[in-house]
Amino acid sequence: MSRLSKILMQISGILFIILLWELATGVFHVFKWIVLPPPTDVFMAMLAMALDGSLFVNAGWSLLRVLLGFIVAAAIAVPLGVAMGWLPEISYVVDPIVEVIRPIPPIAWIGLALLWFGIGINSAIFLVFIGAFFPILLNTIAGVRNVEKRLVEVAYTFGASDWSVLRKVVMPAASPTIYTGLRVGMGIGWMCVVAAEMIAVRFGLGNMILEGSNLLQTDVVMVGMITIGLLGLAINYIFQVAGNYMFKWQQGIGRAVA
């Protein structure tokens, strides 16, 4: 199948749903507007919010918060994960703590977040941090533990120090797995920021959805949801493209020499 026809088929599915939606709402009025406004209304609302800038302000706040929380999570989880993966002693001490805290859903931290940081950006950053932290940590540990032993040995035969082995062998070998952790962490962080914005902070896409819901502006609610979906898709895509470039040395990507 050609690339073009594949793309056309992918688009046709979405178009079909939108068409069905328009027919059900705009033409046959199967649903009340407040339950499901027609896609054209949602689109017009989106256009209006883009033109008056409010969409970008809210999206910008969400992106900023997710980015800050993500950076803090990565800055702590990657070094900790490397230490835990490389030195079993550290892992013995930290593992139980991690295993106790990990099953608590990020949303359950909202209560503490409000008590610790109050209403404001810090609460949102904290929730993103909690959401992104564990996938990054667990993938980093797994990446470091699964480094092939013979690659480490071969480095030692060149007289490498432990520090050199860590820097020149373990880190690059584990980097694709760590990167997967970052990508998953970012995805979860994106979910957490929306939840935080519904409760703990003003502005942002989550806040926009909640306010729209309170004012019975179903079109605004849907604009918020669609924007969140599209931005999540875009973030994931950027991660994917950057990853393919950074890890082109991996088997399967790139051409084989005959």
Place this chain on the structure above:
Amino acid sequence: MSNDIRIVHVTKEFASNGRSMKAVDDISLDIKDSEFICLVGPSGCGKSTLLRMIAGLEPVSSGEILMGDKKITSTSPKIGFVFQEYTLFPWRTVEKNVEFGLELKRLSPEERARIASKYLDMVGLEKFKDSYPHQLSGGMRQRTAIARTLAVNPEILLMDEPFGALDAQTRNILQEQLLEIWHKEKKKVLFVTHNVDEAVFLADKVIVLTARPGRIKEIIDINIPRPRVRTETEVNKVRNAILNSLFEEVRKLSDH
């Protein structure tokens, strides 16, 4: 020469299921000047273990291994190791793989590139210096690994069945290339193989080890001038001698 390798009464025991098992039993061996020695023996006779002890990857249980008059207790760039499996760093290009040991020696980038280029040229891979390992054939990967080890100028090259995973043709070509390199670089080589043809083609001296625990059974000097022709009568005679010696040991294993 002061950098001869001396293996003195080396024994290695492993603990398994609470019992200790002897893998290498009282091996003594000197490797001088630029000798090419092949170790052959039935599988599990401790050939690889001996090599790993010389490389400093594994401690000896008793005895000692010396380079010159210094005891070998840890790994060092003076002792090069070429593994059977492919051990190139997949995230580094061929050139950067060869530069690995040179980076550890803190050479300047220009110096590293110069040395890497010399050894890539020697193994015939200059053209592939920007390729990644997954783009190379098995033979090319092992040639890169050899270049990477030679680049740090070790006193001795320990080779643990380096051509074991290659097809017969590639293997023959690499054996010839290895001899050329050895002739140019004048290194000691200790080469483990289970392929008697390979040993006879390459070595100055073939050491036959006994079945587990590995002891030196026989040392066979090969004085046939190189390049050796694999089908020559002299070569065949030596090969038969080694095969017979080895066969006794393999039979001991299957009798158990």
